[in-house]
Amino acid sequence: MKISIAQLNFHIGNFKGNLSKMLEAVETAKADGADLICFSELSTCGYPPRDFLEFEDFIKKAEDTVAKLAKAAIDIAIVVGSPSKNSVIEGKDHYNSAYFLEDGKIKQVQHKTLLPTYDVFDEYRYFEPASEFKVVEFKGKKIALTICEDIWNIGNENPLYTICPLDEMIGQNPDFILNLSASPFSVTQTEERIHVLKSNVERYGLPMFYVNHSGAQTEILFDGGSIAMSPDGHIFEELPYFEECIRTFDLAEVEKGGVQKEQPRDKIALIHDALVIGVKNYFGKLGFKKAILGLSGGIDSAVTAVLAARALGPENVRVILMPSQYSSDHSINDARALAENLGIQYDIIPIKDIYDTYMEKLEPHFLGYASNVTEENIQARVRGMLLMSFSNKFGNILLNTTNKSEMAVGYGTLYGDLCGGLSVIGDVYKTDVFKLARYMNKEGEVVPENTISKPPSAELRPDQKDTDSLPEYDILDAVLIQYIENQKGPKEIIEMGFDEKLVKRILRLVNINEFKRHQTAPVLRVTSKAFGMGRRMPIVGKYLA
């Protein structure tokens, strides 16, 4: 038996586009002589469809897509993920399902059992879990159909769940396992996933075909990396990361095992590729081509510009240098050098005149009040406004250049440097931004050395340095990781050896700046806990604040 797995980049709600992509893949699989082709989770409507699932019209369109796909299931079986209606009155209205299509019609439907409801996942908001488990019989083989999280409670050892779908099916003697996934990328996920697959095939002694979504859906990045795994726990083949790909396997070959093919998984390289695909798909799926961003000469905007140029092509990236009286010469030179290295269009617009006009109007009202953060914010906002003017006039999406460390402690100006349609490096800690820059330079200098090695500064007042307001980034990031990623409280973090006053100050800054993060662009997610939909915090609260 020959099995095709297709890791494709679906588009939420684009039923027509998703269908034609799948129909094309079916033809490819047929040409490969496949008996069966399997797509990823909720591939008719794209994952995650979020509250669109509450619209009957949306569900109807997904059902229509399955019906159309079923007609193509002639001389080949198709397994496709799509929402289905729960006909029982009690419980949620829908299931997250895997449809088995054969002979031009729907042969069988298996629902998802384990519904992740944590971090970026809201599945129990929409779906009822499966209560029936039945293998699919196909050409003399029995197939155990599972969906994503279903294989993440191996032998019921995951404390979140009380049922293990494969334990329920194993008595029916399946020959192999199919898993339809939409499993988001994070720097630890690729590794973990292989471990989970290995544990499953070893427990059941069966080969597994794992099909993951590949591509970005706004902030959530799916890395593909679909796998055919042999019963001995070897990776028979792993499909590439962040690419669409169809591959056909001979079941007998996979069953044999002994072959181990893995691809490199360097953390910084993965982040780099994830962010490039994130930018590329954000633009592509919105129907935009061109980006704009402000280049300060600092490392954050430099790294963002490089990612944009690699995602969209240098001809589609435009940058504006907006020096003020506090900008150092080297900043302008560094920014210009980067733009020239990348071959992107750049313009220089000094902000002094606009700033002065503002201050002239505000002066009578500010009489007797000392200069403070207000004046710094005005500079940042003049820049944001100029960039948005270019965005509006020429149809470029403004890219936000804030890193995760700054975003965490609120070191940024709302409606100023926090402007933008997409936050590219908002889930990358400053210490990793440096590593990204070095990685980008590995085949020759792209990011100017001076941009990497000079002390970070917002340049909003004379001789300003980030460390005037913030601790050194290596310490700041270490504390932030404990609080944000590991959800440790102040007591636990202090016990790790960090300074008490510093820890309390950092945690307080994180909490009181929730209002800023509430108003920022979607953040491309690369860690296990990114700002945005996966981290839901009250704005008005008093905890550690």
Add this chain to the structure above:
Amino acid sequence: MKISIAQLNFHIGNFKGNLSKMLEAVETAKADGADLICFSELSTCGYPPRDFLEFEDFIKKAEDTVAKLAKAAIDIAIVVGSPSKNSVIEGKDHYNSAYFLEDGKIKQVQHKTLLPTYDVFDEYRYFEPASEFKVVEFKGKKIALTICEDIWNIGNENPLYTICPLDEMIGQNPDFILNLSASPFSVTQTEERIHVLKSNVERYGLPMFYVNHSGAQTEILFDGGSIAMSPDGHIFEELPYFEECIRTFDLAEVEKGGVQKEQPRDKIALIHDALVIGVKNYFGKLGFKKAILGLSGGIDSAVTAVLAARALGPENVRVILMPSQYSSDHSINDARALAENLGIQYDIIPIKDIYDTYMEKLEPHFLGYASNVTEENIQARVRGMLLMSFSNKFGNILLNTTNKSEMAVGYGTLYGDLCGGLSVIGDVYKTDVFKLARYMNKEGEVVPENTISKPPSAELRPDQKDTDSLPEYDILDAVLIQYIENQKGPKEIIEMGFDEKLVKRILRLVNINEFKRHQTAPVLRVTSKAFGMGRRMPIVGKYLA
């Protein structure tokens, strides 16, 4: 037996403040001769604590608060809502619980069974449902403890759930029902709630004491309206809306029934009071006193200014009039008249010079490109920036004045008129904004008549009217309600008799403007479906777009 119910305004994460508020209430109840006092759901930590529940440190602080409260349970029993740990490894880590405190210690704990996971609710993200049901025996009476949603599946008729907690307890012959709630306000909720309580007491023939949170938690508004209901379905007493209140009842009196006390529930009056408390608590809980907003002479900013003055006092509201060359004389006069009616400070800052300086800088770059929305947006953004400068300099929170109709279709400028720390009327349709203005004028003109009666205009180009870009508001709102509140698809809305082209255009505008709403302030929620945490939509999607 005497029972006190306390509808208080808790503050998320403010364990110390919440505890002292409860200790004070315990003293009041004792002075009233109460045998028992009951607080609302999760009152130790405030509702909804959201992802703070994932921090062990946060849970520990809630447990400490319960322990301290238990010590005060001498000569009185205390029922308090707080998270508790799930000692079973499988399932979620915590329960949403009601603690029964007596004789200085925890006597019994009843967990919540029905965990709302829809709209603004994420309870299954955090909590494991109860599986045991045991009435509390106290001074010869048996009490059925329930938490909020637990009483919303009367006789298992709610299709969302498969268990009815009171059906499980009724065999133990309870004497009365206690319900600890944190049930958010919406214009339909007060009515629905009474209906649900009535159905419960009639089914079980028992009196019920329903204790709701009162006050705002960022965007979610709790109206209190706690109820003592007699077994005959009569409202023995309903506590006031949007006020903190403690009331003590004689159980025997409530059991007798026959008394019916209700308060008026006019939709516009309720929205008015809800928004006033929303503004007041947002500022109060953040530790701010003063608001600022831009006054255009139009109805949205006028209504927002009145709400702010009523919430914070006129002395704490400051407005800026920022006319451009396109502002009509009447706009400035109307705005000035409103400021004078309210007795609030106002300043006039014409934006022309700043606008001209921007255009001068941009001109060389925009050469050959026609004037378009860019120039309109610059005006809106200059205003936003001026307001933010006042906000930064004087510590005023900027109030956003966008209504729900505009926010729905994206009729607003990001980083311009969409600026602000709180969206006051972002859940009020334009047609209701007019009604609010009329309601505000019922005891004398506050909002100038001309502001209410002139055709709405953004005044960003000569003779502009909202209806140049948008349909008439009565039609627009009617379509929006079907799509947003009732989740109807295009086909269903067109079948109601609306113009096909118009419906498709409106739905498309709603969907393609998700990116703007993603970056706006929290919106005070008054309808059953507000923009924000209760409506989760993909930004990059192709459905109806």
